[in-house]
Amino acid sequence: MTPRRTVILGLDPGFARLGYALLRAEGAAVRLQTYGTFTTPAQEPPAGRYAQLATALTRLLRRTRPDRVAIEKLFFSTNVRTAMAVSEARGVLLLCCAQAGVPIVEFTPNEVKRSVTGSGTADKRGVQKMAQRILQLTEPIQDDDAADAVAIALTGLQVRIRQ
Numbered sequence: 001m002t003p004r005r006t007v008i009l010g011l012d013p014g015f016a017r018l019g020y021a022l023l024r025a026e027g028a029a030v031r032l033q034t035y036g037t038f039t040t041p042a043q044e045p046p047a048g049r050y051a052q053l054a055t056a057l058t059r060l061l062r063r064t065r066p067d068r069v070a071i072e073k074l075f076f077s078t079n080v081r082t083a084m085a086v087s088e089a090r091g092v093l094l095l096c097c098a099q100a101g102v103p104i105v106e107f108t109p110n111e112v113k114r115s116v117t118g119s120g121t122a123d124k125r126g127v128q129k130m131a132q133r134i135l136q137l138t139e140p141i142q143d144d145d146a147a148d149a150v151a152i153a154l155t156g157l158q159v160r161i162r163q
Helices: 046-064 080-100 109-117 124-135 144-157
Strands: 005-012 017-026 029-039 068-072 104-107
Touching: 005 046, 005 144, 017 046, 017 144, 029 046, 029 124, 029 144, 046 080, 068 080, 068 144, 080 104, 104 109, 104 144, 109 124, 109 144, 124 144
Parallel strands: 005 068, 068 104
Antiparallel strands: 005 017, 017 029
């Protein structure tokens, strides 16, 4: 019997910066295929920035063909304006995934921390170090948004899609 292959795309949603990471799992082996951050220019009107996020994600979905997408839920923000922009960006991302027919799983930041480190109160560096260890990377991912997307993708590998 051939081990099941799973390709999962992790997304750390943002208005200015969208972190992404693609993991490929075959049996117990997990490899980080690619990761990065899409940015939108601050001088661009909001609608244009949302369109840029949609275009970038649609291209990424077509290129990588993930089995599912894991995305972080907006859990809490003290800045209402930022929370609204990120919520709207999440809506754009969710729509792109739905239009591409890719199943979505969502997690709160605490669920991601607990999944990767065993503690829902782990700090960002602790999560990055554990992801580095799990994926056997020689050094941690320096970009915070991409590193968060890696952790979100790892969490997405550990759950079944609830339909």
